[in-house]
Amino acid sequence: MKPIIGITMGDAAGIGPEIIVKSLTDKDIYDRCQPVVIGDVKILEKVKPIVEADVDIHVIQHVSEAKNEFGTIDVIDLDLLPEDLPFGQVSGEAGNAAYQYIARAVSLAKEKQINAICTAPLNKEALHKGGHLYPGHTEILAKLTDTEDFSMMLTAPNLKVIHLTTHVGLIKAIEMINPERTYKVIKLAHDTLTRAGMKNPSVAVCGINPHAGENGLFGNGEEEEKLAPGIEKAKQEGINASGPHPADTLFFRAARGDFDIVVACYHDQGHAPIKVMGIEDGVNITVGLKGGVIRTSVDHGTAFDIAGKNIADSRSMKAAINSAIELAPRD
Structure with missing residues (x-):
């Protein structure tokens, strides 16, 4: 049909x-x-x-x-x-x-x-x-x-991105991220793609800091505190989630087909790759x-x-x- x-x-x-x-x-x-x-x-x-x-x-x-x-x-x-x-x-x-x-x-x-x-x-x-x-x-x-719980998803040719935060400043965005929000957005991504007919979609979560913190070398442990518990909770429920991944390679990997969707932590982290991939073909999607x-x-x-x-x-x-x-x- x-x-x-x-x-x-x-x-x-x-x-x-x-x-x-x-x-x-x-x-x-x-x-x-x-x-x-x-x-x-x-x-x-x-x-x-x-x-x-x-x-x-x-x-x-x-x-x-x-x-x-x-x-x-x-x-x-x-x-x-x-x-x-x-x-x-x-x-x-x-x-x-x-x-x-x-x-x-x-x-x-x-x-x-x-x-x-x-x-x-x-x-x-x-x-x-x-x-x-x-x-x-x-x-x-x-x-x-x-x-109450919804998220913005953006798509361009060969790339899908969903956001933890959008129209707030960077410092505020980092403050707003927590394990429960990370889990909820991963689940939104998984549920949306599953209901659309995709089997076992792979959801990759982007790191907040350069190199996804590199084991504490960059930042103040945001990946371990704000992202990792939410990813683990999703995995325990059988969701094919992974990360946090370094932003500088993740979007390339997703565009070549390694992942079905990327969870971006803040507005420009997700929007910039989408615009580069195809600004004329970009689509804004409300999920959840x-x-x-x-x-x-x-x-x-x-x-x-x-x-x-x-x-x-x-x-x-x-x-x-x-x-x-x-x-x-x-x-």
Whole structure:
């Protein structure tokens, strides 16, 4: 069975509608999944001539009504926006609509009508103007699924990375790392890949210090105190975990196939290798959401400055859809 991927339209004043329509002119996506867009049909119809897409828009109310045919975009139409919504302008109306698309997608995922969610970008200012005071997609998804323990996963060609910490300073990040967090993220990585059909995935944990501390030569024993107990706990549960490994060789080894996923300790330790491996094909993934909901996203913003001009590159959107296909739970 091909997984059903719910694609949320994001902020309609940005490039989301364009890159969705562009992506869904790729037959390979229809060969591998059943895409269903959650958004506003009027906006998608407006961008069709802009991106010169020869596709039909098929309005549905339920996923079961989808045609799932290449050349036809199936859309659950929430009908929240006017056709003349201007591109490139912050709008509370568009911000609220972007939130509602996500809420509907989460509802569909909870009901097992879709297997994964792929999100086009939203604009935080517009989101706040629309009355939804969240920093971004991840926090919305966590709230809607009543989730406390989740993590960011990034993928690029031949490399997957999951993070112990993200948007905090380096000193704070090291303070936040502890054995329980290390264990939980290892388990999130293992469970995500296992549910996606991978047997006995190998999870490699990156060291905090140069050379992973080199037996106390560098740092103050952070690897032994903060990482090793969590790794050992995971191993005792039968998870194929290893480390801590030195960062200067680990990402190369993972990219050549020695490991299925790397646990990075802080933001730049994980993000930098991903960007080097393929910044245009990078995908941001939220894992650990209750109910096994997988969410993938483009690794860029709404790009208001080029919206409506047929300039936007759809590669990251295609990569996000393909990651959703790959990681969609098979159970």
